[in-house]
Amino acid sequence: MSEAATRPSAHTGALLASLDPLLRGWLPRQRWFAGKGRPVTDFQLVSATELLPTRAEPGLLHLLVRVRQPLLAGPDTTLDHELPADCYQLLVGVRAELPPRLAPALIGHVADGPLAGRTVYEALGDPRLAALLLERLRIPGRLGALRFARAEHAEIPPGLAPRTLGAEQSNSSLVYGDTYILKLFRRVVPGVNPDLELPLALARQGCARVPAPAAWLTAEGADEPLVLGVLQPYVRGATDGWELALRALAKGEDFAAEARALGRATAEVHAALAAALPTVSLGRAQVELLAQGMTDRLEAAARAVPALRPYEPALRTAYQALADLGTGGATAWTAQRVHGDLHLGQCLRAPSGDWQLIDFEGEPARPLGERRLPQPAARDVAGMLRSFDYAARSCRPWAPDWAEACRAAYCTGYAEVSGRDPRTEPVLLRAHETDKAVYEAVYEARHRPDWLPVPLAALDQLAADAAAPSRDPDTACRPDDFR
Numbered sequence: 223m224s225e226a227a228t229r230p231s232a233h234t235g236a237l238l239a240s241l242d243p244l245l246r247g248w249l250p251r252q253r254w255f256a257g258k259g260r261p262v263t264d265f266q267l268v269s270a271t272e273l274l275p276t277r278a279e280p281g282l283l284h285l286l287v288r289v290r291q292p293l294l295a296g297p298d299t300t301l302d303h304e305l306p307a308d309c310y311q312l313l314v315g316v317r318a319e320l321p322p323r324l325a326p327a328l329i330g331h332v333a334d335g336p337l338a339g340r341t342v343y344e345a346l347g348d349p350r351l352a353a354l355l356l357e358r359l360r361i362p363g364r365l366g367a368l369r370f371a372r373a374e375h376a377e378i379p380p381g382l383a384p385r386t387l388g389a390e391q392s393n394s395s396l397v398y399g400d401t402y403i404l405k406l407f408r409r410v411v412p413g414v415n416p417d418l419e420l421p422l423a424l425a426r427q428g429c430a431r432v433p434a435p436a437a438w439l440t441a442e443g444a445d446e447p448l449v450l451g452v453l454q455p456y457v458r459g460a461t462d463g464w465e466l467a468l469r470a471l472a473k474g475e476d477f478a479a480e481a482r483a484l485g486r487a488t489a490e491v492h493a494a495l496a497a498a499l500p501t502v503s504l505g506r507a508q509v510e511l512l513a514q515g516m517t518d519r520l521e522a523a524a525r526a527v528p529a530l531r532p533y534e535p536a537l538r539t540a541y542q543a544l545a546d547l548g549t550g551g552a553t554a555w556t557a558q559r560v561h562g563d564l565h566l567g568q569c570l571r572a573p574s575g576d577w578q579l580i581d582f583e584g585e586p587a588r589p590l591g592e593r594r595l596p597q598p599a600a601r602d603v604a605g606m607l608r609s610f611d612y613a614a615r616s617c618r619p620w621a622p623d624w625a626e627a628c629r630a631a632y633c634t635g636y637a638e639v640s641g642r643d644p645r646t647e648p649v650l651l652r653a654h655e656t657d658k659a660v661y662e663a664v665y666e667a668r669h670r671p672d673w674l675p676v677p678l679a680a681l682d683q684l685a686a687d688a689a690a691p692s693r694d695p696d697t698a699c700r701p702d703d704f705r
């Protein structure tokens with residue numbers, strides 16, 4: 223943040239001092255808090271902006287707070303000031319008394335300072351305050367450290383009624399009149415956020431597969447701004463691919479036609495991204511680096527998730543095979559900007575049957591710089607192939623044939639648009655699928671331990687395939703033995 227924004231005025235400094243004890247306890251309990259399970263050792267104000275004066279009824283305070291947490295649970299010799307800090311965006315409502323309908327949003331009652339005797343609460347559930355956010359976005363301009371911007375041709379009507387999305391999210395979203403959706407990022411990092419960058423680039427390219435940003439909110443940063451929120455058209459009546467896949471499985475229905483349409487949609491988005499943003503040829507050194515990155519992630523994952531350790535030696539051979547292809551100089555691969563965390567839940571099917579792709583943030587745990595690097599398009603393809611496997615393994619009995627049909631149809635659809643069938647590069651695809659399943663194992667171990675057997679079953683299979691590489695990765699399935 224700039225000096226001016228970092229150094230709060232005496233008034234905002236006093237505000238945070240009075241809120242500090244309440245927010246310190248409340249923040250780590252939120253669904254979107256990324257540092258769960260680690261104590262908060264330092265909590266600081268980065269910026270405070272009154273969107274509505276806090277003496278008003280209701281008042282609205284926009285806060286950016288910096289949180290430090292030890293890297294690992296247990297004894298840690300790292301000094302507090304050396305720990306990486308995470309910055310979170312909070313919107314805090316202020317009232318004399320909370321009406322019963324807002325009771326679930328309570329943060330607490332302020333004991334002293336400028337807000338003594340007032341009640342503070344999570345503002346997004348208050349329609350009056352949520353409406354104000356859209357009103358600000360309709361009219362571009364600055365307020366304190368905040369900047370509200372609007373796409374040139376966007377027409378945002380006034381008075382759209384807000385509602386919270388209520389989904390289990392890494393961030394928080396508000397839907398306005400079923401016309402727009404505002405995604406407010408919770409953990410924010412300085413720099414270009416791909417969830418704004420890529421949809422804007424795709425819109426410039428005329429790609430209709432991704433909702434085009436209509437307005438956005440940023441904060442000044444010391445070097446680069448922080449992207450705080452993006453407003454996009456709401457795909458009315460849409461159902462996500464995960465939900466549709468599970469419904470099909472429950473009814474014993476085929477999903478291959480949808481999978482093929484998803485393959486086509488992915489290839490269209492990839493073509494538009496490759497046209498809009500730089501691409502790179504992957505020479506020998508780059509392929510080796512790609513394989514090394516995967517190996518490093520596997521090693522780190524095996525340290526964090528002991529259940530991965532038995533598979534580690536075999537999985538390494540999938541990455542070695544990739545490195546060997548690079549060394550042999552026999553590849554003509556390119557890297558380009560990709561979605562980065564593509565799975566069925568990121569695909570929305572409109573009532574018209576059209577598929578749209580959302581959430582271009584990439585894997586949120588990865589550093590921003592890494593998420594913005596060009597990568598083989600196989601990375602997204604592998605994400606979707608894994609997702610069909612996830613869906614098939616989450617129902618009983620396990621439906622390997624269903625998954626196989628979807629995986630094949632997805633690749634066919636992708637090839638129809640791109641002219642390149644991902645199955646013709648089995649070493650590249652298998653390495654990416656392995657890398658994704660390793661990521662999933664860490665994700666599940668941290669967030670949903672009950673689901674850990676799903677990626678582990680896939681890794682068991684991928685490890686067996688790596689030992690017998692002549693098998694086709696799309697037909698390499700066998701009955702699961704974990705349930």
Ligand SMILES: Nc1ncnc2c1ncn2[C@@H]1O[C@H](COP(=O)(O)OP(=O)(O)O)[C@@H](O)[C@H]1O
Nearest residue numbers: 389391392393394403433454455456457580581
């Ligand atoms: N443009 C949109 N139209 C309709 N629903 C959307 C749109 N964008 C997001 N959603 C809904 O919001 C949910 C969360 O959005 P997402 O961008 O994935 O947030 P997060 O990164 O916090 O998970 C999605 O699963 C989807 O149900």
Ligand SMILES: O=P(O)(O)O[C@H]1O[C@H](CO)[C@@H](O[C@H]2O[C@H](CO)[C@@H](O)[C@H](O)[C@H]2O)[C@H](O)[C@H]1O
Nearest residue numbers: 392464563565566567585605608609612662665
């Ligand atoms: O929150 P995000 O949507 O950005 O993604 C994270 O959470 C996903 C789970 O909600 C996780 O996806 C994994 O589980 C899905 C089923 O719930 C499955 O379809 C995906 O294939 C599987 O990777 C995703 O990995 C994680 O980044």
